[in-house]
Amino acid sequence: MKNSERIVVYSLGFILGMALVSVIFMRRAAFRDTTSDSIEDPAYLATVAKMEALPQDVESVMLKGQILDFGYLPSDLDRQQRVWLLQFKKSYPHVRVVQSLESGALIYSAADQIKLTLRPEIDVTDLSPMLQALELRLRNFNRKHNIAIIGVLDTKIDAVPRTIAAIRKWNHLYQSADPDFIIFRKIDY
Numbered sequence: 001m002k003n004s005e006r007i008v009v010y011s012l013g014f015i016l017g018m019a020l021v022s023v024i025f026m027r028r029a030a031f032r033d034t035t036s037d038s039i040e041d042p043a044y045l046a047t048v049a050k051m052e053a054l055p056q057d058v059e060s061v062m063l064k065g066q067i068l069d070f071g072y073l074p075s076d077l078d079r080q081q082r083v084w085l086l087q088f089k090k091s092y093p094h095v096r097v098v099q100s101l102e103s104g105a106l107i108y109s110a111a112d113q114i115k116l117t118l119r120p121e122i123d124v125t126d127l128s129p130m131l132q133a134l135e136l137r138l139r140n141f142n143r144k145h146n147i148a149i150i151g152v153l154d155t156k157i158d159a160v161p162r163t164i165a166a167i168r169k170w171n172h173l174y175q176s177a178d179p180d181f182i183i184f185r186k187i188d189y
Helices: 003-034 042-049 060-064 125-135 158-171
Strands: 066-074 080-088 094-100 107-116 138-142 147-151 174-181
Touching: 042 158, 107 125, 125 138, 125 147, 125 158, 158 174
Parallel strands: none
Antiparallel strands: 066 080, 080 094, 094 107, 107 147, 107 174, 138 147
16 A cells, blocks of 8 residues: 555544544533533422421531422421432432421431341341331441441431331341431531
8 A cells, every 4th residue: 555545534534533522522412412401401490499408507518509399397287307319429329307396406318329237147148038028228347346237228308217217127137227427527626
Protein backbone atom coordinates (compact mmCIF):
# COMPACT_ATOMS: atom_id res chain seq x y z
CA MET A 1 0.00 0.00 0.00
CA LYS A 2 1.38 3.37 -1.04
CA ASN A 3 1.56 6.32 1.32
CA SER A 4 -1.12 8.17 -0.65
CA GLU A 5 -3.50 5.21 -0.25
CA ARG A 6 -2.79 5.09 3.48
CA ILE A 7 -3.62 8.78 3.81
CA VAL A 8 -6.89 8.30 1.92
CA VAL A 9 -7.90 5.31 4.09
CA TYR A 10 -6.95 7.19 7.27
CA SER A 11 -8.90 10.29 6.19
CA LEU A 12 -11.93 8.24 5.22
CA GLY A 13 -11.88 6.45 8.62
CA PHE A 14 -11.50 9.76 10.43
CA ILE A 15 -14.47 11.31 8.58
CA LEU A 16 -16.69 8.26 9.18
CA GLY A 17 -15.74 8.22 12.88
CA MET A 18 -16.54 11.92 13.26
CA ALA A 19 -19.90 11.44 11.53
CA LEU A 20 -20.76 8.55 13.86
CA VAL A 21 -19.83 10.53 16.99
CA SER A 22 -21.86 13.49 15.70
CA VAL A 23 -24.95 11.29 15.24
CA ILE A 24 -24.56 9.89 18.77
CA PHE A 25 -24.36 13.38 20.28
CA MET A 26 -27.39 14.58 18.30
CA ARG A 27 -29.47 11.59 19.49
CA ARG A 28 -28.49 12.24 23.12
CA ALA A 29 -29.44 15.90 22.83
CA ALA A 30 -32.79 15.03 21.24
CA PHE A 31 -33.53 12.48 23.98
CA ARG A 32 -32.62 14.97 26.71
CA ASP A 33 -35.02 17.53 25.23
CA THR A 34 -37.94 15.07 25.15
CA THR A 35 -37.62 13.84 28.75
CA SER A 36 -39.46 15.81 31.40
CA ASP A 37 -37.53 17.55 34.11
CA SER A 38 -38.37 16.06 37.52
CA ILE A 39 -38.88 19.57 38.91
CA GLU A 40 -41.82 20.04 36.52
CA ASP A 41 -43.22 16.55 37.14
CA PRO A 42 -46.60 16.82 38.98
CA ALA A 43 -45.91 13.73 41.11
CA TYR A 44 -42.58 15.18 42.22
CA LEU A 45 -44.14 18.57 43.00
CA ALA A 46 -46.91 16.93 45.05
CA THR A 47 -44.35 14.97 47.05
CA VAL A 48 -42.22 18.05 47.72
CA ALA A 49 -45.28 20.11 48.71
CA LYS A 50 -46.15 17.77 51.59
CA MET A 51 -42.61 17.65 52.97
CA GLU A 52 -41.55 19.63 55.98
CA ALA A 53 -38.07 21.04 56.36
CA LEU A 54 -35.66 19.37 58.75
CA PRO A 55 -35.74 20.76 62.31
CA GLN A 56 -33.36 23.58 63.26
CA ASP A 57 -31.44 21.43 65.77
CA VAL A 58 -30.69 18.61 63.32
CA GLU A 59 -27.02 17.62 62.99
CA SER A 60 -25.42 19.92 60.40
CA VAL A 61 -24.25 17.02 58.23
CA MET A 62 -27.91 16.02 57.73
CA LEU A 63 -28.55 19.28 55.89
CA LYS A 64 -26.35 18.00 53.05
CA GLY A 65 -28.78 15.17 52.27
CA GLN A 66 -31.64 15.32 49.80
CA ILE A 67 -35.08 14.73 51.34
CA LEU A 68 -36.67 11.75 49.55
CA ASP A 69 -39.80 11.39 51.67
CA PHE A 70 -41.52 12.79 54.73
CA GLY A 71 -44.44 11.69 56.86
CA TYR A 72 -45.93 11.10 60.27
CA LEU A 73 -45.97 7.85 62.21
CA PRO A 74 -47.87 5.84 63.19
CA SER A 75 -50.31 7.68 60.85
CA ASP A 76 -51.37 11.15 59.73
CA LEU A 77 -54.33 10.94 62.13
CA ASP A 78 -52.33 9.77 65.16
CA ARG A 79 -49.15 11.81 64.88
CA GLN A 80 -46.42 10.82 67.33
CA GLN A 81 -43.30 11.14 65.18
CA ARG A 82 -42.13 13.12 62.18
CA VAL A 83 -39.96 11.04 59.84
CA TRP A 84 -37.67 12.15 57.02
CA LEU A 85 -35.85 9.88 54.58
CA LEU A 86 -32.65 11.45 53.28
CA GLN A 87 -30.32 10.40 50.51
CA PHE A 88 -26.58 11.03 50.57
CA LYS A 89 -23.84 10.36 48.07
CA LYS A 90 -21.33 8.95 50.61
CA SER A 91 -21.27 6.94 53.86
CA TYR A 92 -24.83 5.91 54.69
CA PRO A 93 -26.63 6.48 51.37
CA HIS A 94 -30.11 6.44 52.98
CA VAL A 95 -30.71 7.97 56.40
CA ARG A 96 -33.86 8.08 58.49
CA VAL A 97 -34.37 11.08 60.79
CA VAL A 98 -37.12 10.63 63.40
CA GLN A 99 -38.34 13.43 65.66
CA SER A 100 -40.60 12.74 68.62
CA LEU A 101 -43.47 15.24 68.60
CA GLU A 102 -43.73 14.98 72.38
CA SER A 103 -40.11 15.62 73.36
CA GLY A 104 -38.58 16.98 70.15
CA ALA A 105 -35.75 14.43 70.43
CA LEU A 106 -34.06 13.44 67.19
CA ILE A 107 -32.94 9.90 66.31
CA TYR A 108 -30.80 9.06 63.28
CA SER A 109 -30.54 5.63 61.69
CA ALA A 110 -29.93 3.90 58.40
CA ALA A 111 -33.18 3.89 56.42
CA ASP A 112 -32.47 0.71 54.49
CA GLN A 113 -31.25 -1.74 57.14
CA ILE A 114 -31.72 -2.92 60.72
CA LYS A 115 -29.37 -4.49 63.26
CA LEU A 116 -29.96 -7.88 64.88
CA THR A 117 -28.01 -9.05 67.90
CA LEU A 118 -28.17 -12.82 67.57
CA ARG A 119 -28.47 -15.22 70.49
CA PRO A 120 -25.10 -16.83 71.41
CA GLU A 121 -26.14 -20.30 70.21
CA ILE A 122 -27.43 -19.02 66.83
CA ASP A 123 -25.30 -19.04 63.69
CA VAL A 124 -25.95 -16.55 60.91
CA THR A 125 -26.98 -19.41 58.61
CA ASP A 126 -29.95 -20.03 60.92
CA LEU A 127 -31.42 -16.74 59.66
CA SER A 128 -31.94 -18.14 56.15
CA PRO A 129 -35.58 -19.29 56.59
CA MET A 130 -36.57 -15.88 57.98
CA LEU A 131 -34.71 -13.97 55.28
CA GLN A 132 -36.23 -16.10 52.53
CA ALA A 133 -39.77 -15.88 53.93
CA LEU A 134 -39.65 -12.09 54.10
CA GLU A 135 -37.48 -11.67 50.99
CA LEU A 136 -34.83 -9.84 53.01
CA ARG A 137 -31.11 -9.78 52.41
CA LEU A 138 -28.25 -10.27 54.84
CA ARG A 139 -25.98 -7.28 54.30
CA ASN A 140 -23.27 -7.84 56.85
CA PHE A 141 -22.36 -10.11 59.73
CA ASN A 142 -19.95 -9.49 62.60
CA ARG A 143 -19.11 -12.91 64.04
CA LYS A 144 -17.11 -11.44 66.95
CA HIS A 145 -20.12 -9.49 68.29
CA ASN A 146 -22.77 -11.83 66.80
CA ILE A 147 -24.46 -8.94 64.99
CA ALA A 148 -26.28 -9.26 61.66
CA ILE A 149 -27.27 -6.32 59.48
CA ILE A 150 -30.27 -7.07 57.27
CA GLY A 151 -32.12 -5.03 54.67
CA VAL A 152 -35.65 -3.73 55.20
CA LEU A 153 -38.91 -4.65 53.48
CA ASP A 154 -39.12 -1.57 51.25
CA THR A 155 -38.18 2.11 51.06
CA LYS A 156 -41.16 3.74 52.75
CA ILE A 157 -40.91 5.89 55.89
CA ASP A 158 -42.23 3.07 58.07
CA ALA A 159 -40.01 0.34 56.58
CA VAL A 160 -37.71 0.07 59.62
CA PRO A 161 -40.46 -0.43 62.25
CA ARG A 162 -42.46 -2.69 59.90
CA THR A 163 -39.40 -4.88 59.29
CA ILE A 164 -38.74 -5.16 63.03
CA ALA A 165 -42.40 -6.10 63.56
CA ALA A 166 -42.28 -8.64 60.69
CA ILE A 167 -39.33 -10.55 62.15
CA ARG A 168 -40.87 -10.84 65.65
CA LYS A 169 -42.15 -14.34 64.98
CA TRP A 170 -38.49 -15.43 64.67
CA ASN A 171 -37.50 -13.83 67.99
CA HIS A 172 -35.98 -17.14 69.12
CA LEU A 173 -33.08 -16.32 66.77
CA TYR A 174 -32.09 -12.95 68.18
CA GLN A 175 -31.75 -11.05 71.46
CA SER A 176 -32.64 -7.66 70.01
CA ALA A 177 -33.73 -6.08 66.74
CA ASP A 178 -33.10 -2.36 66.43
CA PRO A 179 -32.69 0.34 63.83
CA ASP A 180 -29.07 0.68 62.73
CA PHE A 181 -28.52 3.88 64.70
CA ILE A 182 -26.13 6.60 63.60
CA ILE A 183 -24.38 8.16 66.57
CA PHE A 184 -22.63 11.52 66.33
CA ARG A 185 -19.63 12.20 68.53
CA LYS A 186 -19.18 15.64 69.97
CA ILE A 187 -15.56 16.73 69.68
CA ASP A 188 -14.27 19.40 72.04
CA TYR A 189 -11.27 21.35 70.79
